[in-house]
Amino acid sequence: MQISVVIPLLNEEDSLPELTAWIDSVMQKNNFSYEIIMIDDGSTDDSWNVIKDLTTKYSHLKGVKFQRNYGKSAGLCKGFELAQGDVVITMDADLQDSPDEIPELYRMIVDEKYDMVSGWKKKRYDSVVFKNIPSKFYNATVRCMTRIKLHDFNCGLKAYKKQVIKSIEVYGDMHRYIPVLVKWAGYKKIGEKVVQHQKRKYGTTKFGVERFIRGPLDLLSVIFLSKFSKRPMHLFGTIGVFSFIIGFFILIFFSYMKLVHEQYNMTQRPLFFLGIICLIVGTQLFLTGFLAELISRSSAERNLYLCDETINL
Secondary structure, three states: OOEEEEEEEOOOOOOHHHHHHHHHHHHHHOOOOEEEEEEEOOOOOOHHHHHHHHHHHOOOEEEEEOOOOOOHHHHHHHHHHHOOOOEEEEOOOOOOEOHHHHHHHHHHHHOOOOOEEEEEOOOOOOOHHHHHHHHHHHHHHHHHHHOOOOOOOOOOOEEEEHHHHOOOOOOOOHHHHHHHHHHHOOOOOEEEEEOOEOOOOOOOOOOOOOHHHHHHHHHHHHHHHHHHOOOOHHHHHHHHHHHHHHHHHHHHHHHHHHHOOOOOOHHHOHHHHHHHHHHHHHHHHHHHHHHHHHHHHHOOOOOOOOOOOOOOO
């Protein structure tokens, strides 16, 4: 099978027939062997019945229904687990992602040997205040912190080699940072393609204000896990030792001033309390790193490494 199209969805009953027909038309026109995997993330409308009806018309369509709403990351994770195509393409179900982009995305993966290609909605039809400006700020921040040169990290339209999606685990709200997870897994060739963004035709957006809070927290989690998941002491221990040394020298200075120069009332100075706080914080951070290291060493995945190829094993 050449292509698997993975589509997580929530309350998109109106758009599903048009989207499925559009994808099928593109696939037939290009003679692709394909499958469509729709993940119903606990929809409260008639989306699941629409999917069941569509499977009778389109033999390539498969569906999974979650018992409740788990989030987009869970839908993508399940879709990646089920995907069988050599190239896996993800898109949203709201018709804002164009299936006409599929052939070029497939070509970039197969012919240009990209591990992953991310769509870039260069011209957007979303709200300027609530989506466009926050999106530009978010993308610039992630680009600076991860050094991955993409303009649109959160675009739903992406293409992957099969081995890439089988090597990563998407959970929580980590769908925003899939390029970071891919790079962390050791895949270096990450490309970008300008894609057509269309105005929403049916329904309403599923993302609210909470994404502004969750997004930065998830970014910090991804960066921490990518760099220190197997060596937490390098982070906590370094900061802890640095803090402890600062506090230690502050208190040594006050002790010297009191014992040698007989200056009293040292304990009433703010710097004295800063020294004590640095000692306490440094000790706590060091112990946190030590405990995290023990947990990491006991983990079943402590020696889990991804292999690209093997010979004569």
